[in-house]
Amino acid sequence: MRKVQYGVAVSLDGYIAGPNGETDWIKIDPEIDFSAIWAQFDTLLMGRKTYEAAMKRLGRAAFSGKVVFVFSKHLEPQGHPGVTIVSDLTSSWIRSLKSQPGKDIWLMGGGTVFRHLLDLGEVDSISVTILPILLGEGVPLMPPPYKPATLALSAHRVYKSGTISGIYEISK
Amino acid sequence: MRKVQYGVAVSLDGYIAGPNGETDWIKIDPEIDFSAIWAQFDTLLMGRKTYEAAMKRLGRAAFSGKVVFVFSKHLEPQGHPGVTIVSDLTSSWIRSLKSQPGKDIWLMGGGTVFRHLLDLGEVDSISVTILPILLGEGVPLMPPPYKPATLALSAHRVYKSGTISGIYEISK
Numbered sequence: 001m002r003k004v005q006y007g008v009a010v011s012l013d014g015y016i017a018g019p020n021g022e023t024d025w026i027k028i029d030p031e032i033d034f035s036a037i038w039a040q041f042d043t044l045l046m047g048r049k050t051y052e053a054a055m056k057r058l059g060r061a062a063f064s065g066k067v068v069f070v071f072s073k074h075l076e077p078q079g080h081p082g083v084t085i086v087s088d089l090t091s092s093w094i095r096s097l098k099s100q101p102g103k104d105i106w107l108m109g110g111g112t113v114f115r116h117l118l119d120l121g122e123v124d125s126i127s128v129t130i131l132p133i134l135l136g137e138g139v140p141l142m143p144p145p146y147k148p149a150t151l152a153l154s155a156h157r158v159y160k161s162g163t164i165s166g167i168y169e170i171s172k
Numbered sequence: 173m174r175k176v177q178y179g180v181a182v183s184l185d186g187y188i189a190g191p192n193g194e195t196d197w198i199k200i201d202p203e204i205d206f207s208a209i210w211a212q213f214d215t216l217l218m219g220r221k222t223y224e225a226a227m228k229r230l231g232r233a234a235f236s237g238k239v240v241f242v243f244s245k246h247l248e249p250q251g252h253p254g255v256t257i258v259s260d261l262t263s264s265w266i267r268s269l270k271s272q273p274g275k276d277i278w279l280m281g282g283g284t285v286f287r288h289l290l291d292l293g294e295v296d297s298i299s300v301t302i303l304p305i306l307l308g309e310g311v312p313l314m315p316p317p318y319k320p321a322t323l324a325l326s327a328h329r330v331y332k333s334g335t336i337s338g339i340y341e342i343s344k
Contacts, residue, residue, distance in 0.1 A: 012300060012323065012340065013313040014186020025320050115308070128184060130302070132323040132340055136287070137316035141185040144309035148197055151184065151304040153334030162325030164336060168184065168304055 002098045003124035004045070005167075006107040006114045007037075008141060010130055015138030016111060023053075025133055031159045032129075041066070041106040043097070047113040048072040051083070054108070069097075071113055089113070094122045111142040118142065118149060118170070125169050126151070132162035174270045175296035176217070177339075178279040178286045179209075180313060183303055187310030188283060195225075197305055203331045204301075213238070213278040215269070219285040220244040223255070226280075241269075243285055261285070266294045283314040290314070290321060290342070297341050298323070304334035 009026050010016055017023050044066050046054070051070040054062065060082060068083040077085045086093065094117065097105065107114060107123065117123045128141075151168035158164050181198050182188055189195050216238050218226070223242040226234065232254060240255040249257045258265065266289065269277065279286060279295065289295045300313075323340035330336050 010186070011320075012186070012298075012338075014182070014184070018318050018320075019316075022318070118306075126184075126306075132325050134290075134298075134314065134321040134323065135318055136314060136320070137318040142306065142308060144191075146190050146194070146307055146309040148183075148190075148308070149306040151306065151334065153304050153330070153336070156330055156336065158325070158328055162323065162340070164325070164328065164338060166336060168334070 002043075002100070002102055002104050004094065004098065004105045004107055004117065004122060005041075005125045005127055006109070006117075006123055007127040008109060008111075008114075008129070010128060010141050011133050011135040011138070012130060013134050013136070014141050015135045016109065016141055017139040018135055019137045019139070021053075021139070025135065026131065027161075029159055029161050029163050031161065032163075032165070037127075040104055042103040043067045043069070043105040044108055045069050045071070045105060045113070046108040047110045048075060050109040050113075067102075089116060091120045091122060094120070098122075111140060115142040119147075121172060123170055125154070125167055127165065127167050129163060129165045174215075174272070174274055174276050176266065176270065176277045176279055176289065176294060177213075177297045177299055178281070178289075178295055179299040180281060180283075180286075181301040181303060182313050183305045183307040183310070185306050185308070186313050187307045188281065188313055189311040190307055191309045191311070193225075193311070197307065198303065199333075201331055201333050201335050203333065204335075204337070209299075212276055214275040215239045215241070215277045216280055217241050217277060217285070218243070218280040219282045220247060222281040222285075239274075261288060263292045263294060266292070270294075283312060287314040291319075293344060295342055297326070297339055299337065299339050301335055301337045 150171040155167040247257045322343040327339040
């Protein structure tokens, strides 16, 4: 079975963006080999906001060579060539995707999609890049409510910038 | 000058307690040498809630041998032997304490006191123990508002439990 990994950068106090969506504090760390990470996955899942932000920042070409699914109840497929709009994110849909041959699946965000899939028991791991900054307020790694999920650290790396990355497996 | 270090355990999503103060997810990690950490400090600073929780959980004897300051506008000194109640937490008060001879000063929380001292520029470092758990909701490492504070990782350790600890210096 292919695995679903949520990949996310957070501040030390657990935010993935500022209260108004600020992400200017997320600097590209030259020591992180993004192309190696990118090559581990052939399929990308993302929510509408993450998709639109990526389109604006990186353009459609950034996703070339990947199968891309965007979760949205409102986006019209014809306006979004090269991606598949999924309006209903169910367990059976994700299980069907995981059972197909291929590389692992990168859940790129946002937190709401992660929370939904986590609650369905369909996220296998989370790759967290913890940046050395305190924001004080912002968009949390995942939305409420309180529902502790135990993790197991399977790999980690500490970069010269002070960034710490960890891969955590989600206990089931 | 003695330094002020905020010491705190957080979930991977940045909470120091659940929404109703839950801390049962904070397990004692047998690999962490608390007595060595404890010996680095001779003075403890804490807010009223942290003080009351520690009294209830550990008792007064836990603080023996330490100089303890509790920040509170309402606690009556006569009811709290062995500790000094400080009603007004000013820059001049903390600078005077830092200039006295002695070991470093441990700011034990909570987040409101940390935020106040951070905004005054009087916190030197933060020791964060990141537990391998997602809570989903809770008391943040520090209260709002958004005001990014850049940190520099000066030491770290990864434990078998999957807990990661980091000492971050606060840039000034």
